[in-house]
Amino acid sequence: MDQHTFNTAAASLKAGNIKLAAKVKVTNAGLLAIGGLVSSILLSTTALVWVATSVTRRHPVSTGLLRRR
Numbered sequence: 266m267d268q269h270t271f272n273t274a275a276a277s278l279k280a281g282n283i284k285l286a287a288k289v290k291v292t293n294a295g296l297l298a299i300g301g302l303v304s305s306i307l308l309s310t311t312a313l314v315w316v317a318t319s320v321t322r323r324h325p326v327s328t329g330l331l332r333r334r
Contacts, residue, residue, distance in 0.1 A: 272296060 269292050277286040291299070 271290040271292060273288065273290050275286070275288045277284065279285075
């Protein structure tokens with residue numbers, strides 16, 4: 266029989282008359298996959314911000330327009 270180790274997380278929220286509850290079970294492989302997805306999102310966001318804010322990568326025409334302001 267195949268034995269899987271599950272990591273469990275539970276959260277509940279109560280606001281007035283509304284009560285929400287959630288429970289998640291994830292295997293170790295699932296945690297590894299989630300970690301890979303989160304790190305790839307963070308790395309891609311970092312790359313986008315770096316490219317968008319880099320002064321040397323701006324087009325000469327748009328840089329000239331910004332200087333005239």
